[in-house]
Amino acid sequence: MRVCVIGTGYVGLVTGVSLSHIGHDVICIDNNEEKVKLMQSGQSPIFEPGLSELMQSSMEAGRLSFSSDLAAGVAHGDILFIAVGTPPLPTGESDTRYVEAVARGIGEHLNGGYKVIVNKSTVPIGSGDWVRMIVMDGISERQQVPVGVGAPAAKPEDPMFDVVSNPEFLREGSAVYDTFNPDRIVLGGSNPKAIAMMKELYEPIVERQFAEDKDAPQVPILVTDLSSAEMVKYASNAFLATKISFINEVANICDRVGADVVQVAQGIGLDSRIGSKFLQAGIGWGGSCFPKDVSALLHTADDYGYEAQLLRATIDVNTRQRLLSLEKLQQMLKILKGKTVGLLGLTFKPDTDDMRDAPSLILIEHLNRLGAKVKAYDPIVSQSGMRNGMTGVIVETDVERLADGCDALVLVTDWQQFKDLDYGKMAQLMTTPNMIDGRNFLDRKTLEEAGFTYSGVGH
Numbered sequence: 001m002r003v004c005v006i007g008t009g010y011v012g013l014v015t016g017v018s019l020s021h022i023g024h025d026v027i028c029i030d031n032n033e034e035k036v037k038l039m040q041s042g043q044s045p046i047f048e049p050g051l052s053e054l055m056q057s058s059m060e061a062g063r064l065s066f067s068s069d070l071a072a073g074v075a076h077g078d079i080l081f082i083a084v085g086t087p088p089l090p091t092g093e094s095d096t097r098y099v100e101a102v103a104r105g106i107g108e109h110l111n112g113g114y115k116v117i118v119n120k121s122t123v124p125i126g127s128g129d130w131v132r133m134i135v136m137d138g139i140s141e142r143q144q145v146p147v148g149v150g151a152p153a154a155k156p157e158d159p160m161f162d163v164v165s166n167p168e169f170l171r172e173g174s175a176v177y178d179t180f181n182p183d184r185i186v187l188g189g190s191n192p193k194a195i196a197m198m199k200e201l202y203e204p205i206v207e208r209q210f211a212e213d214k215d216a217p218q219v220p221i222l223v224t225d226l227s228s229a230e231m232v233k234y235a236s237n238a239f240l241a242t243k244i245s246f247i248n249e250v251a252n253i254c255d256r257v258g259a260d261v262v263q264v265a266q267g268i269g270l271d272s273r274i275g276s277k278f279l280q281a282g283i284g285w286g287g288s289c290f291p292k293d294v295s296a297l298l299h300t301a302d303d304y305g306y307e308a309q310l311l312r313a314t315i316d317v318n319t320r321q322r323l324l325s326l327e328k329l330q331q332m333l334k335i336l337k338g339k340t341v342g343l344l345g346l347t348f349k350p351d352t353d354d355m356r357d358a359p360s361l362i363l364i365e366h367l368n369r370l371g372a373k374v375k376a377y378d379p380i381v382s383q384s385g386m387r388n389g390m391t392g393v394i395v396e397t398d399v400e401r402l403a404d405g406c407d408a409l410v411l412v413t414d415w416q417q418f419k420d421l422d423y424g425k426m427a428q429l430m431t432t433p434n435m436i437d438g439r440n441f442l443d444r445k446t447l448e449e450a451g452f453t454y455s456g457v458g459h
């Protein structure tokens with residue numbers, strides 16, 4: 001099928017690349033010219049395992065191209081994905097201006113046959129209908145006639161387009177895997193023609209043709225109304241964030257009573273009604289989506305006069321959790337002024353270069369405020385131009401330089417390679433070998449044998 005994906009952030013690029021990989025003819029549009037040039041040269045603007053290889057092979061096969069020409073994209077695609085960002089406004093609500101600009105642009109260029117416009121971006125409940133209206137506005141602006149006065153799209157029995165909500169559930173760092181091995185595909189919309197086209201688009205994925213386990217049962221497709229599909233996305237992220245806040249709360253109680261949250265999480269996770277995933281206690285959740293999506297859902301509830309107390313608690317527990325390592329540093333080192341703290345990891349999770357709302361940022365800010373010197377090593381940030389963009393922290397190029405002269409290390413991101421560092425050597429280079437393991441990721445015994453004083457999170 002002919003597909004156009006508008007917006008090439010994590011979601012747009014992964015969607016475009018994966019749809020071309022399964023045989024569709026895809027054009028990806030972005031209004032950032034520099035990014036488009038980079039992608040046209042075969043380079044991925046983001047670090048995501050496996051993505052560059054798929055991108056290059058699809059380009060070579062002539063099934064994937066990049067452009068900043070929205071008109072060309074709209075003309076090309078029978079299915080048009082909106083995958084631009086919906087960042088948070090200071091109020092917590094979602095900033096939908098990029099979605100609006102794209103929807104208007106689609107309307108202005110819509111011509112020819114029937115199209116399905118897909119909301120892939122995470123958008124506030126009700127946005128499907130709103131996007132439909134904006135597209136109609138765009139059409140009427142181009143035709144310079146008010147919608148409903150002779151505009152072809154106004155005839156409900158013969159629509160020029162339909163809007164479908166198709167929320168994205170991929171995780172950064174495993175985005176390619178998640179796309180080919182999804183737990184479900186959610187399609188919100190009312191026109192069976194649009195839903196049928198979406199089902200055809202995803203058929204190879206539903207049939208597990210590109211899955212790790214090709215014999216796994218078909219991927220379930222859930223068809224809902226527009227608003228329910230939009231709510232599925234927010235509710236999923238809010239549930240996962242709540243699950244983490246819950247285990248973090250349990251970890252803090254474990255710390256006080258002398259229980260071990262890692263064993264506790266194992267014990268509760270074995271209950272199939274609870275499940276073992278997303279029970280890793282630590283220094284809080286971050287990233288480009290959990291914080292903004294939980295806040296946006298809270299804001300939506302508030303708009304409708306409902307006080308979402310559990311969502312509020314989920315955020316509050318996380319805000320406090322992000323400062324846990326600071327409290328632990330104060331307990332260990334007492335006065336932080338003049339001390340040197342080294343951070344192992346900067347990104348909000350491993351296998352990504354994404355720094356959006358990373359717990360490290362808030363820690364750096366507070367350590368600076370308290371007069372500590374902050375150094376960091378991150379496998380991606382340290383090796384890229386990103387290191388020059390960081391403020392309030394000296395980004396070292398290797399772990400030994402990081403350890404040198406530190407009064408304590410804090411493991412912020414559970415990068416796999418941090419498992420097997422030469423901790424004995426690092427301890428010798430430190431002023432005082434203290435380790436706060438913010439992800440309960442390291443082996444206490446190994447660290448203690450290496451000379452460290454070790455402190456986990458409820459562990």
Ligand SMILES: NC(=O)C1=CN([C@@H]2O[C@H](COP(=O)(O)OP(=O)(O)OC[C@H]3O[C@@H](n4cnc5c(N)ncnc54)[C@H](O)[C@@H]3O)[C@@H](O)[C@H]2O)C=CC1
Pocket residue numbers: 006007008009010011012029030031032035083084085086098101102120121122123168169170171172288289
């Ligand atoms: N990052 C993630 O892991 C996930 C994100 N989402 C949702 O997907 C959406 C996109 O997120 P990201 O990919 O992280 O976004 P992003 O912020 O990384 O990228 C957005 C892209 O859209 C482009 N763009 C903005 N306005 C445009 C316009 N008028 N025309 C063409 N391109 C335009 C930007 O240049 C940028 O390349 C958001 O709503 C997010 O909540 C959903 C699931 C996972």
Ligand SMILES: O=C(O)[C@H]1O[C@H](OP(=O)(O)OP(=O)(O)OC[C@H]2O[C@@H](n3ccc(=O)[nH]c3=O)[C@H](O)[C@@H]2O)[C@H](O)[C@@H](O)[C@@H]1O
Pocket residue numbers: 122168169170171172173237240244277278279280281282283284285286287288289290348349
């Ligand atoms: O809407 C989105 O953008 C995406 O948000 C999350 O994906 P992502 O933010 O990439 O990363 P996660 O693996 O969910 O981790 C989020 C944060 O929670 C933390 N986390 C995760 C799991 C856990 O057990 N404990 C924990 O503290 C991570 O360290 C990280 O800071 C969801 O998992 C995806 O399904 C969703 O599509």
